[in-house]
Amino acid sequence: xxxxxxxxxxxxxxxxxxxxxxxxxxxxxxxxxxxxxxxxxxxxxxxxxxxxxxxxxxxxxxxxxxxxxxxxxxxxxxxxxxxxxxxxxxxxxxxxxxxxxxxxxxxxxxxxxxxxxxxxxxxxxxxxxxxxxxxxxxxxxxxxxxxxxxxxxxxxxxxxxxxxxxxxxxxxxxxxxxxxxxxxxxxxxxxxxxxxxxxxxxxxxxxxxxxxxxxxxxxxxxxxxxxxxxxxxxxxxxxxxxxxxxxxxxxxxxxxxxxxxxxxxxxxxxxxxxxxxxxxxxxxxxxxxxxxxxxxxxxxxxxxxxxxxxxxxxxxxxxxxxxxxxxxxxxxxxxxxxxxxxxxxxxxxxxxxxxxxxxxxxxxxxxxxxxxxxxxxxxxxxxxxxxxxxxxxxxxxxxxxxxxxxxxxxxxxxxxxxxxxxxxxxxxxxxxxxxxxxxxxxxxxxxxxxxxxxxxxxxxxxxxxxxxxxxxxxxxxxxxxxxxxxxxxxxxxxxxxxxxxxxxxxxxxxxxxxxxxxxxxxxxxxxxxxxxxxxxxxxxxxxxxxxxxxxxxxxxxxxxxxxxxxxxxxxxxxxxxxxxxxxxxxxxxxxxxxxxxxxxxxxxxxxxxxxxxxxxx
Amino acid sequence: xxxxxxxxxxxxxxxxxxxxxxxxxxxxxxxxxxxxxxxxxxxxxxxxxxxxxxxxxxxxxxxxxxxxxxxxxxxxxxxxxxxxxxxxxxxxxxxxxxxxxxx
Numbered sequence: 257x258x259x260x261x262x263x264x265x266x267x268x269x270x271x272x273x274x275x276x277x278x279x280x281x282x283x284x285x286x287x288x289x290x291x292x293x294x295x296x297x298x299x300x301x302x303x304x305x306x307x308x309x310x311x312x313x314x315x316x317x318x319x320x321x322x323x324x325x326x327x328x329x330x331x332x333x334x335x336x337x338x339x340x341x342x343x344x345x346x347x348x349x350x351x352x353x354x355x356x357x358x359x360x361x362x363x364x365x366x367x368x369x370x371x372x373x374x375x376x377x378x379x380x381x382x383x384x385x386x387x388x389x390x391x392x393x394x395x396x397x398x399x400x401x402x403x404x405x406x407x408x409x410x411x412x413x414x415x416x417x418x419x420x421x422x423x424x425x426x427x428x429x430x431x432x433x434x435x436x437x438x439x440x441x442x443x444x445x446x447x448x449x450x451x452x453x454x455x456x457x458x459x460x461x462x463x464x465x466x467x468x469x470x471x472x473x474x475x476x477x478x479x480x481x482x483x484x485x486x487x488x489x490x491x492x493x494x495x496x497x498x499x500x501x502x503x504x505x506x507x508x509x510x511x512x513x514x515x516x517x518x519x520x521x522x523x524x525x526x527x528x529x530x531x532x533x534x535x536x537x538x539x540x541x542x543x544x545x546x547x548x549x550x551x552x553x554x555x556x557x558x559x560x561x562x563x564x565x566x567x568x569x570x571x572x573x574x575x576x577x578x579x580x581x582x583x584x585x586x587x588x589x590x591x592x593x594x595x596x597x598x599x600x601x602x603x604x605x606x607x608x609x610x611x612x613x614x615x616x617x618x619x620x621x622x623x624x625x626x627x628x629x630x631x632x633x634x635x636x637x638x639x640x641x642x643x644x645x646x647x648x649x650x651x652x653x654x655x656x657x658x659x660x661x662x663x664x665x666x667x668x669x670x671x672x673x674x675x676x677x678x679x680x681x682x683x684x685x686x687x688x689x690x691x692x693x694x695x696x697x698x699x700x701x702x703x704x705x706x707x708x709x710x711x712x713x714x715x716x717x718x719x720x721x722x723x724x725x726x727x728x729x730x731x732x733x734x735x736x737x738x739x740x741x742x743x744x745x746x747x748x749x750x751x752x753x754x755x756x757x758x759x760x761x762x763x764x765x766x767x768x769x770x771x772x773x774x775x776x777x778x779x780x781x782x783x784x785x786x787x788x789x790x791x792x793x794x795x796x797x798x799x800x801x802x803x804x805x806x807x808x809x810x811x812x813x814x815x816x817x818x819x820x821x822x823x824x825x826x827x828x829x830x831x832x833x834x835x836x837x838x839x840x841x842x843x844x845x846x847x848x849x850x851x852x853x854x855x856x857x858x859x860x861x862x863x864x865x866x867x868x869x870x871x872x873x
Numbered sequence: 874x875x876x877x878x879x880x881x882x883x884x885x886x887x888x889x890x891x892x893x894x895x896x897x898x899x900x901x902x903x904x905x906x907x908x909x910x911x912x913x914x915x916x917x918x919x920x921x922x923x924x925x926x927x928x929x930x931x932x933x934x935x936x937x938x939x940x941x942x943x944x945x946x947x948x949x950x951x952x953x954x955x956x957x958x959x960x961x962x963x964x965x966x967x968x969x970x971x972x973x974x975x976x
Binding site for chain 2: 495
């Protein structure tokens with residue numbers, strides 16, 4: 257094994273390795289590459305939207321294409337960019353942080369990734385096959401039920417497939433954290449990133465079924481003649497809004513909680529202090545998750561739920577500011593009096609705090625049901641959610657990538673490029689979105705293809721578009737940084753940042769079995785505890801012995817490919833019955849592979865003790 | 874586990890466990906028969922029958938969770954939290970759809 261790994265391999269072997277891998281570290285690479293690809297796509301769509309809005313009555317793209325652009329921008333960024341990138345970070349880091357050798361179900365982990373990837377590709381195939389979805393990322397009925405092209409069909413099937421993958425990932429992380437913590441790693445000694453991964457996975461488990469149900473209902477309405485959302489036939493189109501937001505509001509916490517975890521790792525490390533108020537951070541995370549389920553109707557204040565429902569949801573929404581505020585103050589207190597190093601990861605974290613707080617403040621404004629009648633569907637809302645999602649999630653992703661890059665890839669990202677990238681993005685971000693608050697307050701509606709001249713909107717939109725280009729340049733610099741680092745970057749030691757948690761106790765990148773012997777955890781910030789005792793590593797909790805490893809498998813790829821084919825079948829069977837064959841073939845491939853997986857015993861293999869002893873530390 | 878460790882205490886416990894399982898099983902079958910009987914014989918008003926059926930169902934779910942899925946035993950705190958979390962989220966959804974959409 258080790259000898260084979262040391263030999264030079266061809267590209268084919270490299271590709272096969274990644275197609276069949278069940279190693280959480282390699283699946284993390286796949287998630288980052290897949291999520292990064294869709295992030296670029298979503299970014300290009302954003303650029304097209306902003307170029308269209310650079311001047312009044314512009315005709316850069318047509319009205320129909322503009323609808324497809326903003327729909328796909330939102331859908332891609334949420335489902336195919338932000339979430340996979342976060343799942344990538346979780347996969348790379350969480351098992352290391354709890355001292356595990358892999359996740360609980362390595363095969364499922366791989367299946368989850370490939371389902372996401374094929375779902376994303378299916379969704380984006382719509383661009384070349386008669387038009388992308390054009391009913392907004394929320395796909396509100398009745399618009400989405402009557403949209404004439406196959407776009408919304410691609411939305412339904414693509415999200416259904418990638419959503420199944422995400423659900424699998426969530427369950428997998430839950431099982432991993434509950435059952436696979438190293439000896440001594442009690443719940444209240446888990447690093448905050450592991451905690452937020454845990455709570456996020458719970459949210460995925462409880463929120464995604466609502467989306468699954470909603471998508472199935474929409475699918476049946478569009479393809480098989482049912483009338484769940486068709487008012488004329490006794491349906492109710494508001495049901496879609498409820499189901500969608502019962503999922504989609506927890507979804508925004510699924511996005512933001514993991515990056516709260518990232519900042520809770522980055523800030524203590526670079527302040528050389530333990531996290532201020534660890535316990536309150538844990539409980540604030542749980543409280544946000546709990547409240548996150550009871551606020552979905554604040555997206556529907558203008559639907560006409562009535563004053564009682566509106567008031568309840570308004571107050572529940574405002575309550576979320578309390579645990580979030582606790583977190584913000586804890587981060588500030590962590591830095592207070594610390595010995596602070598300002599590098600790229602820390603810059604993104606520092607930039608996050610004011611940016612996200614602005615987003616939170618406009619959130620409170622929007623939570624006021626009465627005022628929301630003014631803000632609703634205006635650029636004020638657009639500004640608000642970009643402040644929390646870009647200022648929170650994207651900043652957090654960059655912070656996390658800079659922080660854990662050496663652990664994942666063995667090289668430290670270039671600091672100079674990192675800092676230039678941060679400042680360009682930070683300035684560009686605020687240029688783009690701050691002015692949109694005022695555009696919204698002046699009455700510019702969201703999702704409109706053009707605006708008219710001399711209504712006070714010209715300059716604001718121009719400024720906004722300029723900011724977008726700065727962000728695009730910054731993203732390009734990050735890509736250049738990745739290439740530069742992989743060619744010329746400085747090799748990382750096991751612990752380049754003087755870290756505190758377990759992932760820094762093993763080499764960068766870690767060996768494929770992670771821990772030769774499971775470590776014995778003696779407290780919160782386990783590595784730091786040992787450092788303060790004058791040791792450089794953790795004591796092993798077990799004697800050196802054989803390590804049980806899972807076998808690689810191509811089946812997850814084939815199963816996902818089967819569902820991909822079946823997806824096309826479902827979409828086009830409304831045009832011609834012959835497409836039913838695609839459903840049969842696709843489902844046959846998928847179910848057949850599942851059967852094969854079930855019937856064939858796969859016990860994995862063992863790395864022998866002798867081999868482990870041969871591999872020098 | 875080797876059999877030499879099975880002392881009389883363990884045997885007694887296993888016996889009790891078996892007894893509880895059987896009692897629950899009989900009760901569940903009884904509940905099901907009662908539920909069918911109520912509907913089949915038209916013995917009750919719809920007004921009473923529907924809530925009664927729901928109560929019988931809830932009790933059966935409780936038996937299922939606590940006896941057959943061992944949620945009453947030690948070491949099942951975590952599954953309990955998750956199950957009640959899921960029940961909470963599901964109830965919220967149902968309550969909202971019933972109260973807001975159809976009321």
